Amino acid sequence: MAATEHPSYKVIGTRPVRPDGVEKVTGKAQYGADVRLPGMIHGKILRSPHAHARVLSIDTSEAEKVPGVMAVVTRADFPVAEDVVQDLGEGAVSVKELSDNVLASDKVLYRGHAVAAVAATSPHIAEEAAGRIRVEYAVLPPVLAVRDAMREDAPLLDEQRVTKEMGGQGSGRPSNVASHLRFAGGDVEAAFAAADEVVEREFTTKMVHQGYIEPQNSTASWNADGTLTIWTSTQGAFVVRSQVAEVLRLPVSQIRVIPMEIGGGFGGKIPIYLDPVAALLSKKSGRPVKIVMSRTDVFEATGPTSGSYIRMKMARKDDRITAVQATLAYEAGAYPGSAVGAGAMTMLSPYNIENFVIDAYDVCVNKPKTSAYRAPGAPAAAFATEQMIDELAKNAKLDPLELRLKNSAHEGTRMVNGAVFPRIGAEETVRAALTSPHYRSPIEGPNRGRGVASGFWFNAGLQSSVVASANSDGTVNLIEGSTDIGGTRASLAMQLAETLGLPFEAVRPTVADTDSISYNDVTGGSRVTFASGLAVYEAGQELRKEMVRRAAKLLGVDEAELVYEDGGVQSTRDATKRLRFSEIAAKAGQTGGPIAGKGAVQARGVGAAFGTHVVDVEVDPETGKVQILRYTAVQDVGTAVHPSYVEGQIQGGVAQGVGWALNEEYYYDESGRLLNASYLDYRMPTALDLPLIETVLVEVPNPGHPYGVRGVGEVPIVPPLAAVANAIAEATGHRFRDLPISPRRIMEETQGLA
Amino acid sequence: MARTYVQATINGVATDFLCEPRQSLLEVLRDELGLTGTKEGCNNGNCGACSVLLNGRLVNACCVLGVEIDGAEVTTIEGIGNPDRLHPLQQAFLEEAALQCGVCTPGFIVSAKALLDKEPHPDEQRVRYWLAGNLCRCTGYDKIVRAVLKAADDMEPARQ
Ligand code: FES
Ligand code: FES
Numbered sequence: 001m002a003a004t005e006h007p008s009y010k011v012i013g014t015r016p017v018r019p020d021g022v023e024k025v026t027g028k029a030q031y032g033a034d035v036r037l038p039g040m041i042h043g044k045i046l047r048s049p050h051a052h053a054r055v056l057s058i059d060t061s062e063a064e065k066v067p068g069v070m071a072v073v074t075r076a077d078f079p080v081a082e083d084v085v086q087d088l089g090e091g092a093v094s095v096k097e098l099s100d101n102v103l104a105s106d107k108v109l110y111r112g113h114a115v116a117a118v119a120a121t122s123p124h125i126a127e128e129a130a131g132r133i134r135v136e137y138a139v140l141p142p143v144l145a146v147r148d149a150m151r152e153d154a155p156l157l158d159e160q161r162v163t164k165e166m167g168g169q170g171s172g173r174p175s176n177v178a179s180h181l182r183f184a185g186g187d188v189e190a191a192f193a194a195a196d197e198v199v200e201r202e203f204t205t206k207m208v209h210q211g212y213i214e215p216q217n218s219t220a221s222w223n224a225d226g227t228l229t230i231w232t233s234t235q236g237a238f239v240v241r242s243q244v245a246e247v248l249r250l251p252v253s254q255i256r257v258i259p260m261e262i263g264g265g266f267g268g269k270i271p272i273y274l275d276p277v278a279a280l281l282s283k284k285s286g287r288p289v290k291i292v293m294s295r296t297d298v299f300e301a302t303g304p305t306s307g308s309y310i311r312m313k314m315a316r317k318d319d320r321i322t323a324v325q326a327t328l329a330y331e332a333g334a335y336p337g338s339a340v341g342a343g344a345m346t347m348l349s350p351y352n353i354e355n356f357v358i359d360a361y362d363v364c365v366n367k368p369k370t371s372a373y374r375a376p377g378a379p380a381a382a383f384a385t386e387q388m389i390d391e392l393a394k395n396a397k398l399d400p401l402e403l404r405l406k407n408s409a410h411e412g413t414r415m416v417n418g419a420v421f422p423r424i425g426a427e428e429t430v431r432a433a434l435t436s437p438h439y440r441s442p443i444e445g446p447n448r449g450r451g452v453a454s455g456f457w458f459n460a461g462l463q464s465s466v467v468a469s470a471n472s473d474g475t476v477n478l479i480e481g482s483t484d485i486g487g488t489r490a491s492l493a494m495q496l497a498e499t500l501g502l503p504f505e506a507v508r509p510t511v512a513d514t515d516s517i518s519y520n521d522v523t524g525g526s527r528v529t530f531a532s533g534l535a536v537y538e539a540g541q542e543l544r545k546e547m548v549r550r551a552a553k554l555l556g557v558d559e560a561e562l563v564y565e566d567g568g569v570q571s572t573r574d575a576t577k578r579l580r581f582s583e584i585a586a587k588a589g590q591t592g593g594p595i596a597g598k599g600a601v602q603a604r605g606v607g608a609a610f611g612t613h614v615v616d617v618e619v620d621p622e623t624g625k626v627q628i629l630r631y632t633a634v635q636d637v638g639t640a641v642h643p644s645y646v647e648g649q650i651q652g653g654v655a656q657g658v659g660w661a662l663n664e665e666y667y668y669d670e671s672g673r674l675l676n677a678s679y680l681d682y683r684m685p686t687a688l689d690l691p692l693i694e695t696v697l698v699e700v701p702n703p704g705h706p707y708g709v710r711g712v713g714e715v716p717i718v719p720p721l722a723a724v725a726n727a728i729a730e731a732t733g734h735r736f737r738d739l740p741i742s743p744r745r746i747m748e749e750t751q752g753l754a
Numbered sequence: 755m756a757r758t759y760v761q762a763t764i765n766g767v768a769t770d771f772l773c774e775p776r777q778s779l780l781e782v783l784r785d786e787l788g789l790t791g792t793k794e795g796c797n798n799g800n801c802g803a804c805s806v807l808l809n810g811r812l813v814n815a816c817c818v819l820g821v822e823i824d825g826a827e828v829t830t831i832e833g834i835g836n837p838d839r840l841h842p843l844q845q846a847f848l849e850e851a852a853l854q855c856g857v858c859t860p861g862f863i864v865s866a867k868a869l870l871d872k873e874p875h876p877d878e879q880r881v882r883y884w885l886a887g888n889l890c891r892c893t894g895y896d897k898i899v900r901a902v903l904k905a906a907d908d909m910e911p912a913r914q
Binding site: 015017018020021022023024025026027028029030031033034036124210211212213214215261262263264265266292294295485486487642644645647648649651652653654655656678679680684685686687688690692693 | 794857859881886
């Protein structure tokens with residue numbers, strides 16, 4: 001469905017072909033694994049076969065003897081990691097834990113944990129040699145599930161760890177629980193006592209992976225002058241730079257990170273894994289070294305998102321949700337840092353619920369260190385909330401969307417963390433879902449059901465910078481520092497074209513390396529079109545002012561009588577006095593030299609995102625297979641800069657959410673071995689598993705952006721888990737509170753086969 | 755390791771190279787011949803990012819050995835169109851916004867070409883079935899399926 005027409009915009013709201021499109025459909029675009037440098041050799045990493053063990057010794061002598069091997073590194077080659085906490089662009093990170101995750105020191109904490117690395121003249125030789133490194137382990141019992149890890153007698157990943165209590169006293173005993181947060185407001189007990197109905201339920205979700213198709217990769221060259229150059233696929237070149245600088249104890253100015261095209265990230269390509277290892281292999285061998293992960297490495301050793309346990313109690317009085325008490329425990333993986341805090345803060349955000357107590361626990365387990373995954377923390381939390389609301393609506397014989405509408409958050413509603421919403425579109429998405437052709441159509445036939453769910457995501461602002469330079473032919477070079485994962489070259493160029501009154505094609509965007517533009521935070525938090533867009537707008541304004549100054553010289557009139565409009569400078573006194581942007585740009589040399597504008601922002605005014613989804617399913621009673629018959633995703637997108645790319649973000653998020661709901665899970669045996677570390681066994685949706693995904697773009701402009709832009713990329717993964725579960729409950733008469741709702745689980749539940 | 759001499763026609767050009775028996779066609783294309791448009795997503799036949807045509811048949815290049823292509827014809831994404839003369843599939847992928855990160859795109863275009871070469875008028879279900887061997891994690895497939903159907907329409911006059 002098309003976005004609203006904006007009569008006042010010329011470029012925003014149109015659907016041009018992205019500037020990097022031709023390169024990508026012809027196979028010419030250079031991704032990280034495509035890097036090839038003179039003299040380049042290949043690295044392979046040896047990984048732990050155990051989920052939990054002490055590393056007693058590492059003997060690399062046999063590997064070094066393999067012909068073609070040019071360097072071997074272990075943790076002993078790294079500088080001693082400082083035990084300090086730094087904000088390296090992905091929130092606070094302990095440098096020691098970051099280093100330990102890149103290459104293990106005294107302990108391995110998950111199967112696949114990197115232990116040593118080899119560089120050789122071919123990847124095959126490197127792999128063979130890595131296999132000849134002898135590591136002596138003392139194997140320890142692993143702890144794999146979040147509730148097991150919270151028990152007092154659980155094996156400890158880190159004997160020194162004690163729970164960080166936010167605003168309270170911890171036990172002081174060593175624990176796998178890294179931290180505990182609490183959010184509370186109102187009077188929960190009184191509200192429960194006064195309620196018409198109180199329901200209490202438990203929910204679990206499994207660890208799942210972002211599933212980006214391009215494996216992690218890094219090519220590093222330790223240069224003769226002591227500087228380091230890194231080519232990699234990353235969501236943030238500057239964030240790679242700061243992480244590598246900390247791990248290798250180099251000044252950031254000595255490191256140049258060149259961001260290659262990136263084959264998907266979804267949050268998973270923010271942390272570093274390979275870069276410091278490739279760098280040290282390069283330093284030792286004197287050659288550029290490329291390392292590319294195998295798909296198994298990606299599953300076993302990069303950062304998926306947490307498995308979770310949630311217990312929730314919810315009260316209804318008439319058509320109001322009056323109280324919620326919830327406990328969330330998320331698996332952090334090997335080191336602290338799950339998104340449980342975000343789960344807690346987002347789970348009630350679509351609603352205005354006055355009484356709440358939410359406890360959130362971040363828990364270490366012997367699985368890979370989790371990292372961000374699209375709206376990190378929110379989908380599992382919404383899986384609980386949105387099923388509870390559905391159940392209460394059914395019990396009270398209320399339409400589930402009407403109940404949501406009655407309880408909807410709006411401007412002025414306070415989130416559980418105390419923040420007050422500015423203008424938001426929560427209610428609007430529910431209304432649009434209610435009136436959508438999909439929701440108004442009947443759902444008929446046996447074994448079929450319809451489910452709905454809403455979701456919220458904060459979106460991020462953070463730091464962005466751009467430079468825009470006018471070319472003598474009237475075009476503009478736009479240099480930016482945000483990785484383009486899915487069309488942001490286009491969405492930024494469109495905003496500059498709009499600001500300057502130029503056609504889209506006149507703006508030429510380039511994603512620059514860390515030596516060529518000032519700092520930019522990651523492409524994450526749905527922030528680039530919004531925050532880098534603000535920087536673009538600022539640069540555009542600067543260019544407009546400069547164009548007026550230059551035009552005054554060329555026209556021989558006072559600046560005060562000139563205005564910038566419609567892609568040129570116009571006199572307000574004399575209609576014949578007008579110069580086009582290209583005319584002024586062509587004569588820059590005569591009026592003061594090159595014309596450029598820059599924008600550098602610490603973005604404020606982030607616009608939150610809300611979505612409401614409707615899904616119809618059919619459950620095969622004989623096999624338990626769930627077919628998605630129809631899917632509609634409604635979302636407040638602020639202003640759809642490029643509606644097709646906005647729809648694409650929504651459709652992609654829905655597909656990931658459907659996979660999470662129905663099939664995807666990390667499947668471990670008791671020893672901590674991941675049994676499904678391949679795309680065959682980790683079952684992501686294929687083209688055959690999904691229908692066309694209808695989108696409804698609701699546009700409630702964000703007051704914090706000149707064009708009303710809100711982030712759009714993350715929130716679409718929040719509602720699908722619960723929407724699908726609610727639909728399956730309708731279709732089967734059984735509630736599924738554990739993900740994934742695989743055919744096996746459906747058969748066990750509906751046939752009593754468990 | 756001893757290297758074997760192999761001759762093949764790649765994207766219409768007579769090509770020869772030396773390769774180790776253990777090297778896959780994917781490695782040969784990317785590492786020996788510099789044809790990096792064919793991507794690696796899994797290296798075990800499950801993602802389709804490495805789709806190429808071998809004697810007109812769709813294969814995963816990671817599951818074919820380099821030495822196996824002796825005497826064969828191979829078409830990769832680089833042989834399907836170029837920036838000045840895009841294949842209708844490439845044009846449709848651009849216009850329909852059928853790519854986000856783009857890493858799956860070469861595989862999808864090669865795979866879809868194999869379909870349209872055999873069946874010029876597939877319906878949506880047939881397209882979905884055919885493309886089920888290609889994984890895309892960004893798009894949810896909606897716009898990819900639409901692009902393939904559109905390309906099939908666009909190619910119609912050219913066939914008459
Ligand atoms: S790389 Fe060949 S199928 Fe995935
Ligand atoms: S566009 Fe990214 S995997 Fe398909």
